[in-house]
Amino acid sequence: MSEYVFLNGKRVESPHESHHHISPVIVYVAVFGALLVLTGLTYAVSFANLGPGSLPVAMLVATMKASLVVAFFMHLAYEDRFYLFMFLTSLVLIALFFGFVLFDVNAAGALNDEQAVGMPRLEESLKAAETAPVAAEAEAAAHDAGH
Amino acid sequence: MSSSNASNERPAWVAHHFDTAGQQVSSAKLGMWLFLATEALMFSGLFLAYFLIRKLHPDMVLVASEELNKAYGGVNTVVLIFSSFTMALGVRAAQVGNQKSLERNLMITIACAFIFMGVKYIEYSAKIHHGLLPWNFFDMEKAAHHSSALAAFEYTPMFFGIYFTMTGLHGLHVVIGIGVLTWILIRARRREFTPDNYVAVENVGLYWHIVDLVWIFLFPLLYLVK
Numbered sequence: 001m002s003e004y005v006f007l008n009g010k011r012v013e014s015p016h017e018s019h020h021h022i023s024p025v026i027v028y029v030a031v032f033g034a035l036l037v038l039t040g041l042t043y044a045v046s047f048a049n050l051g052p053g054s055l056p057v058a059m060l061v062a063t064m065k066a067s068l069v070v071a072f073f074m075h076l077a078y079e080d081r082f083y084l085f086m087f088l089t090s091l092v093l094i095a096l097f098f099g100f101v102l103f104d105v106n107a108a109g110a111l112n113d114e115q116a117v118g119m120p121r122l123e124e125s126l127k128a129a130e131t132a133p134v135a136a137e138a139e140a141a142a143h144d145a146g147h
Numbered sequence: 148m149s150s151s152n153a154s155n156e157r158p159a160w161v162a163h164h165f166d167t168a169g170q171q172v173s174s175a176k177l178g179m180w181l182f183l184a185t186e187a188l189m190f191s192g193l194f195l196a197y198f199l200i201r202k203l204h205p206d207m208v209l210v211a212s213e214e215l216n217k218a219y220g221g222v223n224t225v226v227l228i229f230s231s232f233t234m235a236l237g238v239r240a241a242q243v244g245n246q247k248s249l250e251r252n253l254m255i256t257i258a259c260a261f262i263f264m265g266v267k268y269i270e271y272s273a274k275i276h277h278g279l280l281p282w283n284f285f286d287m288e289k290a291a292h293h294s295s296a297l298a299a300f301e302y303t304p305m306f307f308g309i310y311f312t313m314t315g316l317h318g319l320h321v322v323i324g325i326g327v328l329t330w331i332l333i334r335a336r337r338r339e340f341t342p343d344n345y346v347a348v349e350n351v352g353l354y355w356h357i358v359d360l361v362w363i364f365l366f367p368l369l370y371l372v373k
Contacts, residue, residue, distance in 0.1 A: 005167055005169075006170075007167070007169040007170065012169065022239060022242045025239065028232060028236055028239070031232075031235075032229070032232040035228045035231075035232075036228065039221070039224055043221065045367075046367065047373070054372075055201075058371065059367075061367070062363050062364050062366075066360050069356055069360055069363070073231055073232075073234070080173070082177075086181065087180060087184060087187075089184065090183075090184035091187070094188065097188075097192075101195055102195075102198070105199060
């Protein structure tokens with residue numbers, strides 16, 4: 001063992017030093033209360049008839065709830081920042097995933113219209129999938145008859 | 148080093164391949180957070196599928212989502228939030244070495260998981276009864292009899308497809324949660340955890356919180372579209 005001891009990349013004094021953060025119970029009670037209030041808000045939003053605005057508002061409230069859970073219940077507010085970095089990295093990857101797919105979906109419609117291949121193609125393939133078992137049977141029958 | 152011998156004594160629970168207890172604990176947590184990142188990525192695929200369905204068929208999603216029971220969904224939301232709260236208290240009990248509180252909070256958390264699955268069972272039964280099922284299992288005759296508004300939309304089975312896939316995968320996580328929480332409860336009863344050695348409790352807690360986290364987004368998206 002080397003002379004120096006490291007914990008999460010930082011030098012520490014004792015080999016068994018630890019950095020446990022113990023939150024007071026009142027913090028958990030407060031977070032629980034806030035989560036209940038925000039759940040009520042989620043309900044209220046859905047009955048407020050915000051129309052197209054309801055989805056972003058509902059997602060904003062859900063994100064606030066999620067942040068409370070991650071920061072206090074999951075202790076990310078007190079942990080070594082490396083765990084936060086990892087968690088945020090996964091969120092960045094999700095944002096890339098969503099961003100590029102939604103960008104493609106938005107752009108593909110116009111491009112397909114330009115080429116005269118739009119949603120009809122998708123509808124045809126869905127129809128084909130629905131009748132696929134019947135078509136396969138008919139094909140098999142035709143195949144048998146052919147021989 | 149100036150530290151006394153007593154503080155440098157190697158605890159029995161530190162595995163041979165770790166230099167220190169701190170290294171073992173932070174490695175366990177690192178692994179857990181990596182796993183949580185993969186969980187978030189896995190669920191993100193389903194969330195994206197949901198957003199695409201909602202974008203392509205907004206009216207259908209609005210009508211179909213009205214078939215979900217908001218009261219049951221709301222009860223389950225409160226049950227999961229409460230179980231997250233008791234889980235956090237359980238981890239705190241392990242930190243301060245309160246054996247009784249640790250066992251009690253783990254048991255309440257497990258009970259909440261069973262209540263959640265019970266409510267889910269009632270909900271799934273109603274959907275199956277009304278023929279509100281994914282793809283080819285969707286029974287338009289039964290569904291139209293149940294709610295005539297559904298008959299106006301061709302793609303209704305798609306909503307129930309994403310509903311059963313998302314809540315099904317989430318439900319599977321709750322069932323696995325019951326398993327790992329029971330494992331931790333058994334270990335707690337054997338007095339395996341101390342204020343220095345409780346990372347297993349903490350990691351199972353992290354898993355349980357991510358199950359809650361997914362539901363926090365599922366609930367407004369599936370039940371409260373309007």
